[in-house]
Amino acid sequence: EGHKILDAMSGLWxxxxxxxxxxxxxxxxxxxxxxxxxxxxxxxxxxxxxxxxELLSEVTPxxxxxxxxxxxxxxxxxxxxxxxxxxxxxxxxxxxxVIISRQNAYHGSTMAGASLGGxxxxxxxxxxxxxxxxxxxxxxxxxxxxxxSRDEFGLVAAxxxxxxxxxxxxxxxxxxxxxxxxxxxxxxxxxxxxxPEIQRxxxxxxxxxxxxxxxxxxGRTGRWFGCETFGTRPDLMTFAKGVTSGYIPLGxxxxxxxxxxxxxxxxxxxxxxxxxxxxxxxxxxxxxxxKLVRELGLVxxxxxxxxxxxxxxxxxxxxxxxxGTAETCGLMGALLLVKDKTTLVPFDPALSIGMVCRGxxxxxxxxxxxxxxxxxxxPPLVITRTQIDDMxxxxxxxxxLTLADAQRExxxx
Ligand code: PMP
Numbered sequence: 001e002g003h004k005i006l007d008a009m010s011g012l013w014x015x016x017x018x019x020x021x022x023x024x025x026x027x028x029x030x031x032x033x034x035x036x037x038x039x040x041x042x043x044x045x046x047x048x049x050x051x052x053x054e055l056l057s058e059v060t061p062x063x064x065x066x067x068x069x070x071x072x073x074x075x076x077x078x079x080x081x082x083x084x085x086x087x088x089x090x091x092x093x094x095x096x097x098v099i100i101s102r103q104n105a106y107h108g109s110t111m112a113g114a115s116l117g118g119x120x121x122x123x124x125x126x127x128x129x130x131x132x133x134x135x136x137x138x139x140x141x142x143x144x145x146x147x148x149s150r151d152e153f154g155l156v157a158a159x160x161x162x163x164x165x166x167x168x169x170x171x172x173x174x175x176x177x178x179x180x181x182x183x184x185x186x187x188x189x190x191x192x193x194x195x196p197e198i199q200r201x202x203x204x205x206x207x208x209x210x211x212x213x214x215x216x217x218x219g220r221t222g223r224w225f226g227c228e229t230f231g232t233r234p235d236l237m238t239f240a241k242g243v244t245s246g247y248i249p250l251g252x253x254x255x256x257x258x259x260x261x262x263x264x265x266x267x268x269x270x271x272x273x274x275x276x277x278x279x280x281x282x283x284x285x286x287x288x289x290x291k292l293v294r295e296l297g298l299v300x301x302x303x304x305x306x307x308x309x310x311x312x313x314x315x316x317x318x319x320x321x322x323x324g325t326a327e328t329c330g331l332m333g334a335l336l337l338v339k340d341k342t343t344l345v346p347f348d349p350a351l352s353i354g355m356v357c358r359g360x361x362x363x364x365x366x367x368x369x370x371x372x373x374x375x376x377x378x379p380p381l382v383i384t385r386t387q388i389d390d391m392x393x394x395x396x397x398x399x400x401l402t403l404a405d406a407q408r409e410x411x412x413x
Pocket of ligand 1: 071072073074075077106107108109179183184212213214215240241251
């Protein structure tokens with residue numbers, strides 16, 4: 001219809017290299033012509049899957065030298081559940097079954113993915129969570145940490161993990177899983193003290209640490225993986241989305257040496273796999289995508305240029321009457337819309353202030369997502385400073401329109 005839209009959500013946190021990248025399209029076409037499918041069961045594989053496994057071990061932290069391919073992030077997290085329980089089985093500790101996650105986390109929509117996730121709306125449908133999954137509070141300072149400094153709160157929130165481990169009994173806990181930055185939960189950026197303390201606690205009790213990098217992976221936070229930005233050494237990492245920039249479905253689990261050694265050397269066959277694990281066309285696109293991310297220097301572009309620039313622009317939004325907090329991490333941003341910015345008093349949830357703002361965004365050519373009263377963005381990593389300026393002008397306009405609605409309706413009183 002001739003409307004111009006700035007997609008500040010990269011589709012669904014995935015189109016990191018932007019739309020219309022010829023090398024990805026060509027890679028898919030070539031692979032479809034050469035070999036459209038072969039499976040990865042029974043000791044077989046295709047060249048793109050083998051080459052991608054090699055490249056992934058290069059761009060991920062050094063402990064990762066094995067990969068298990070899946071078709072999506074949800075399948076990746078299902079794989080994680082089976083893999084960590086299998087790991088402890090092989091080591092003769094089958095009672096280590098429990099995986100600890102967090103409220104308001106998002107780990108997918110399959111039975112295990114949605115169980116690991118901490119979305120109460122999802123748990124209410126379909127008899128979830130499945131047994132052996134426990135949740136602790138999220139490191140969301142506005143909700144749980146007021147009255148403390150952010151750094152103090154980071155330690156407090158991390159220690160909820162220790163409390164939970166002790167309540168369950170450490171000998172029953174298999175793993176802890178978390179997104180470096182909770183994405184679908186509203187871009188909840190944890191205090192800098194949070195993840196190092198989580199790592200310390202996992203080490204202390206010997207439990208596996210899983211980093212769900214489905215959103216944070218492949219440059220989003222300004223490093224290749226979110227765990228590098230926040231200073232953890234995960235044993236397993238889930239990935240999807242940015243691995244192919246969403247051009248074609250692909251996901252997987254990076255398996256750290258600690259787990260791989262046990263599974264492979266002591267475990268024999270791991271009875272797990274999907275028809276589309278290591279799909280050659282998806283792997284060919286992923287190869288082209290990761291090579292493009294490297295060629296364009298997109299991780300450095302986020303870390304050194306557009307990431308800091310976006311942070312500076314968001315600081316400038318803090319003076320807006322509706323904005324309670326404005327935060328970014330790499331190319332993720334969140335604005336908390338509040339009724340009173342000094343006390344951070346929220347709007348009545350029944351007013352759906354976020355959806356009002358989102359309505360203005362869509363009508364004005366900006367895709368910004370509402371999660372409750374948080375307005376979130378995750379633009380493509382190829383975005384330029386000039387495009388960020390355009391985006392900021394749109395954001396400001398939509399905030400002003402939302403403010404005008406709130407004033408007219410008397411919601412600020
Ligand atoms: N983990 C995280 C952190 C996610 O954001 C998502 C999807 N938004 C998933 C897992 C699930 O991935 P998929 O939708 O590909 O199954």
